[in-house]
Amino acid sequence: MNSTHEDFMKQALREAMKAYEADEVPVGAVVVIENRIIGRGYNQIEMLNDSTAHAEIIALTAAFNYLGAKYLPDATLYVTIEPCTMCCGALYWSKMGAVVYGASDPKNGGLSLHGKLLHPRTSVTAGVMEEDCAKIMKEFFAGKRK
Numbered sequence: 001m002n003s004t005h006e007d008f009m010k011q012a013l014r015e016a017m018k019a020y021e022a023d024e025v026p027v028g029a030v031v032v033i034e035n036r037i038i039g040r041g042y043n044q045i046e047m048l049n050d051s052t053a054h055a056e057i058i059a060l061t062a063a064f065n066y067l068g069a070k071y072l073p074d075a076t077l078y079v080t081i082e083p084c085t086m087c088c089g090a091l092y093w094s095k096m097g098a099v100v101y102g103a104s105d106p107k108n109g110g111l112s113l114h115g116k117l118l119h120p121r122t123s124v125t126a127g128v129m130e131e132d133c134a135k136i137m138k139e140f141f142a143g144k145r146k
Contacts, residue, residue, distance in 0.1 A: 039063030102133025
């Protein structure tokens with residue numbers, strides 16, 4: 001069975017919920033090759049006391065470890081929010097085949113701020129389940145402002 005972008009974004013949203021429940025900024029990511037998830041991650045910045053512990057970085061590390069490889073040209077990263085500049089750099093060096101993200105982040109998104117920071121062969125798809133991805137962020141920050 002071939003899964004769709006929405007199927008994998010739902011998995012990324014499940015990861016984002018783990019972050020939300022841990023009182024972390026709710027971003028989730030999964031890395032997929034041949035219709036199979038090989039890496040998962042959610043923001044763990046507070047938990048690990050590490051400003052680089054973004055969902056994308058954790059998912060990439062899991063995928064590298066799973067494959068025993070340092071490049072992912074045949075993989076797709078699904079992430080709930082547009083990757084930041086740091087994560088775009090990591091995706092560049094991983095030679096990620098494709099990036100699919102939900103909601104844009106005009107304030108912190110690496111692609112919004114700087115254009116295409118990814119590897120020249122990396123394809124980008126934006127806006128997959130955008131409303132659902134934005135909603136979890138809005139709810140999280142609304143709760144913080146109370």
